[in-house]
Amino acid sequence: MVADQVAHVAHLNARDTTLVFVSRAPQADIVRLKARMGWEMPWFTLTDSFDADFGVHEWHGTNVFYRDGDRGFRTYFINSRGDEQMGSTWNYLDITPLGRAGGLGGFARGLSSDPDLQVVELARQLRRRPRARQEVGSRCRTPERRLSGTKAGARSHEPVGSERVRDRPSR
Amino acid sequence: MTTSAENGRKDRQFAMRTPPVVSSQAWEAAREQLLAKEKAQTRARDALAAERRRMPWMALATAYAFEGPAGKVSLLDLFDGRRQLIVYRASSSRAFRLARPCLPGLLGGGRPGRPRRPSERP
Secondary structure, eight states: OGGGGOOOTHHHHTTTEEEEEEESSOHHHHHHHHHHHTOOSOEEEEOSTHHHHTTOSSSOEEEEEEEETTEEEEEEEEETHHHHTBTBHHHHHHTSTTGGGTTSOGGGTTOOSSHHHHHHHHHHHHHHOHHHHHHHHHHOOOOOOOOSSSSHHHHTTSOTTTSOOOOSOOO | OOOHHHHTOGGGTTOOOOOOOOOHHHHHHHHHHHHHHHHHHHHHHHHHHHHHHTSOOEEOOSOOEEEETTEEEEHHHHTTTOSEEEEEEOOOHHHHHHTSTTOGGGBOOTTTTOBOOGGGOO
C-alpha cells in the first residue's frame, strides 16, 4: 500500500502543506489499521460525494487543494500510474502550487523546482530583501523527530504520544 | 525474457538474459551516456512541474464533510491551518478487512503487528 512508502508528514507540514488520507472505511477500521501498520498520517472517512466529485470514487487518486482564507480551490489531480509513484516529500511538493519551496513565503513563488537552484535563487532574493529573511526564519520549523530504532514494528506497540520527542510547536 | 517452454521448467524459472560484462572504463562510458539522458529527463520533469504550478484553479463550491477521530470536520478543516492540502484516496477495503481482529489467522506475519501479504500466507 502507498501508506508504506509515504515519507514522514512533518517535512510536508514544515512547508505549509498538509497530507491526509481518506477512505470509505469507518474510523474504527482506520484507527485499527493505522495502529497495526504503524502509520501516522491523518486519515479521514468519506461521508458524501467528495470521491465521486473529485475522480476517486472507483480507485485511488491524489487531489491537491489550496486555501485562501475561507475559500478553497482544487489545483491538481493525478491517479493511476502518475499517482503510484507518490510518497516522497519532493514528489508531493512538485504537485502543489507552492512547489518545493512551499511555505517559505509568497515571495518564494516562481523559484525553480530544482532544490539546488532554489537555494541559490532564495539566497539571491534574501540578499535583496532583508525583511524577507525574517519571514523565512519565522516560517521554518524543525520537523518533528522520528523515534530512533526500528521503523514501524517497534512504533506500533508504543503508547501514543508518550515518549515522542516534540520539538515542533503545535499549531 | 524467458520463453514459454522455459517457464515450464523449474530450474530455468528465474533465468534472465544478462547484459554484457565489461571493463571499468567501458562501464563508466556507458554510465556517462545514460546519465546524459537522465539529466535531460530531470530537467524536463522540472519544466513540467513549473507548468503544473501554473495550472488554473477551480473554486470549491460544495461544503464536504469528513469523519475524523474527533468527529465531523469540513474540507477546509483538513488543511489544519496550512495553505496547501494533499488528499490521497486509499481504496483498499481488503487491508481494512485484514486488520480486523476477527481474522487472527491472516495476521502477524512479517514485521510485528502487520497483516500478511498474500505471498506470506501459510
